[in-house]
Amino acid sequence: MKRLQHLVIATALCSFAVVSVRAADIKVIANPSVGASSVSADELKGVFLATKTSLSDGSHVEPVLLKSGPAHEAFVKQYLGKTDAALETYYRSLVFTGKGSMPKALASDAEMVGYVAKTKGAIGYVSAGTAIEGVKPIEVK
Amino acid sequence: MTTTHRIGLTLLAALPGLLHAQFDFTVAGRDVQIHSFFSQGFGYSNGNNYLTMDTSQGSFAMTDGGINASVRLTDKLRIGAQVYDRNFGKLGDWHPELDWGYADYRFADWFGVRGGRVKTALGLYNDTQDQDFLRVFALLPQSVYPTDLRDATIAHNGGDVYGNIGLQKAGSFSYTLFAGQRKDTPYGGYIYMLQPVGIDYKDYGGLQYGADLRWTTPLKGLLLGASHMRGDITGTGTWTYSNAIFGGTGFTTVPTQETTKSETTSQLYAQFTIGNLTVDSEYRRYWRDHMIFDNMFEVTTDTRAWYIAASYRLSKRWAVGSYYSRFTDVYGDPPTPIPTNTSGPDHHLYDKVATLRCDLAKFWNVKIEGHFMDGYGSPGMYPDGFYTSDNPQGLKPKTNLLIVRTGFNF
Numbered sequence: 001m002k003r004l005q006h007l008v009i010a011t012a013l014c015s016f017a018v019v020s021v022r023a024a025d026i027k028v029i030a031n032p033s034v035g036a037s038s039v040s041a042d043e044l045k046g047v048f049l050a051t052k053t054s055l056s057d058g059s060h061v062e063p064v065l066l067k068s069g070p071a072h073e074a075f076v077k078q079y080l081g082k083t084d085a086a087l088e089t090y091y092r093s094l095v096f097t098g099k100g101s102m103p104k105a106l107a108s109d110a111e112m113v114g115y116v117a118k119t120k121g122a123i124g125y126v127s128a129g130t131a132i133e134g135v136k137p138i139e140v141k
Numbered sequence: 142m143t144t145t146h147r148i149g150l151t152l153l154a155a156l157p158g159l160l161h162a163q164f165d166f167t168v169a170g171r172d173v174q175i176h177s178f179f180s181q182g183f184g185y186s187n188g189n190n191y192l193t194m195d196t197s198q199g200s201f202a203m204t205d206g207g208i209n210a211s212v213r214l215t216d217k218l219r220i221g222a223q224v225y226d227r228n229f230g231k232l233g234d235w236h237p238e239l240d241w242g243y244a245d246y247r248f249a250d251w252f253g254v255r256g257g258r259v260k261t262a263l264g265l266y267n268d269t270q271d272q273d274f275l276r277v278f279a280l281l282p283q284s285v286y287p288t289d290l291r292d293a294t295i296a297h298n299g300g301d302v303y304g305n306i307g308l309q310k311a312g313s314f315s316y317t318l319f320a321g322q323r324k325d326t327p328y329g330g331y332i333y334m335l336q337p338v339g340i341d342y343k344d345y346g347g348l349q350y351g352a353d354l355r356w357t358t359p360l361k362g363l364l365l366g367a368s369h370m371r372g373d374i375t376g377t378g379t380w381t382y383s384n385a386i387f388g389g390t391g392f393t394t395v396p397t398q399e400t401t402k403s404e405t406t407s408q409l410y411a412q413f414t415i416g417n418l419t420v421d422s423e424y425r426r427y428w429r430d431h432m433i434f435d436n437m438f439e440v441t442t443d444t445r446a447w448y449i450a451a452s453y454r455l456s457k458r459w460a461v462g463s464y465y466s467r468f469t470d471v472y473g474d475p476p477t478p479i480p481t482n483t484s485g486p487d488h489h490l491y492d493k494v495a496t497l498r499c500d501l502a503k504f505w506n507v508k509i510e511g512h513f514m515d516g517y518g519s520p521g522m523y524p525d526g527f528y529t530s531d532n533p534q535g536l537k538p539k540t541n542l543l544i545v546r547t548g549f550n551f
């Protein structure tokens with residue numbers, strides 16, 4: 001019985017840990033070619049929903065996604081206002097009507113940093129604890 | 142032949158999946174994306190045959206798929222094309238077509254242009270109506286998105302001007318203005334509907350233009366929109382009639398034409414999403430005043446349709462949905478006023494629908510959907526799923542329909 005209680009408590013704590021990843025735990029990063037050091041939440045949402053292809057300073061940007069994970073779930077929910085499934089559906093509706101492309105999706109924070117560092121205009125996100133050498137942090141206002 | 146077509150389409154659509162590692166590849170430093178989809182359905186009804194399928198016996202004649210390729214040539218210029226093929230009963234009839242194919246140049250976020258064969262922005266789902274995997278439902282509400290009339294609205298050969306404008310605290314606003322030529326295939330519902338009376342249109346289409354405006358409101362998850370389209374449509378072909386009507390024998394075939402005096406489609410829509418719940422509602426009015434039999438007769442048709450739908454994702458694998466869809470159609474011969482009574486089953490079609498969707502994998506889903514229909518619309522005047530030629534025993538006022546549909550997309 002005690003073992004069951006422990007299991008329930010552990011599960012609840014893990015669930016809390018997963019859902020409690022918040023904007024503060026995510027870093028938005030960009031390739032150094034991007035001029036802006038900060039973006040508004042609306043701008044960021046527009047970039048990732050393909051309604052914006054440039055930032056207010058005129059920099060062309062290209063969104064890059066993580067494939068999954070707590071940072072991805074939190075980013076999608078908090079900055080894009082969607083679930084992961086809804087975002088996937090949204091991109092597919094663009095792809096199959098010819099009105100957009102599927103953004104690059106990467107498997108890990110390290111891959112994200114590496115790709116953003118070498119790709120002109122790339123903008124992505126990683127967990128807050130990730131080392132971000134070669135990319136610039138973007139403040140979301 | 143049908144099985145061969147089905148296997149061929151499946152393999153073609155599966156190609157990007159089979160070549161998963163290569164389906165995004167690079168040409169001259171540019172990423173080329175290839176995507177595809179395929180779906181196979183089964184329909185079984187308790188009475189009337191539906192959507193030109195032999196559903197009263199159980200029908201697998203519900204297959205479609207497509208494959209596309211696109212590439213961004215510069216930061217502002219994209220090109221791409223998609224081929225689509227379907228066989229829904231007698232609709233589509235395995236004749237592949239260019240679904241869309243165009244160049245898209247975005248000067249700025251608030252101003253872009255597309256030219257070529259372009260999907261028409263009309264309401265929430267007109268341009269994605271073939272991609273059932275984007276939704277919980279196996280069939281969209283047929284009152285507003287009749288699959289028989291897909292050709293009439295799906296795309297235009299011409300161009301769009303489009304853009305998105307941020308409104309700061311008031312949300313954002315997007316617009317699409319479009320104009321071009323509509324060109325129906327010979328395998329759509331309207332042409333099919335007229336064939337039993339001896340009319341065979343070889344060419345059907347004309348100018349179409351309009352606008353779609355949508356407002357992403359500051360209320361999180363709420364989208365509001367309106368679309369309007371006008372058309373100047375001409376059908377040309379032949380009319381074969383029995384000489385018995387003039388006291389003779391045999392048949393005579395003569396050229397015939399129908400032309401639009403006025404044709405408008407107006408649509409209002411709203412969508413609200415909160416968490417895993419999505420609620421949609423749309424209203425469409427289609428009005429047509431046209432001259433038939435080489436200007437011999439004038440006929441007006443007034444169809445009004447709306448639906449309300451809700452879908453909920455229970456888990457990564459399961460989702461459920463339901464909608465109520467309502468369609469009425471009246472027609473007349475001016476200057477006589479159009480009748481307004483739509484209580485008869487030959488003037489309305491009300492459909493209650495419940496769906497269960499299972500995502501077996503990220504790219505593969507199965508749906509089970511029940512339709513409980515009251516009425517059969519106006520067979521002979523406006524395609525709405527029920528045709529007298531498919532139901533020679535006579536149409537019954539109520540139809541229950543089961544659809545099982547599976548599909549994949551990459």
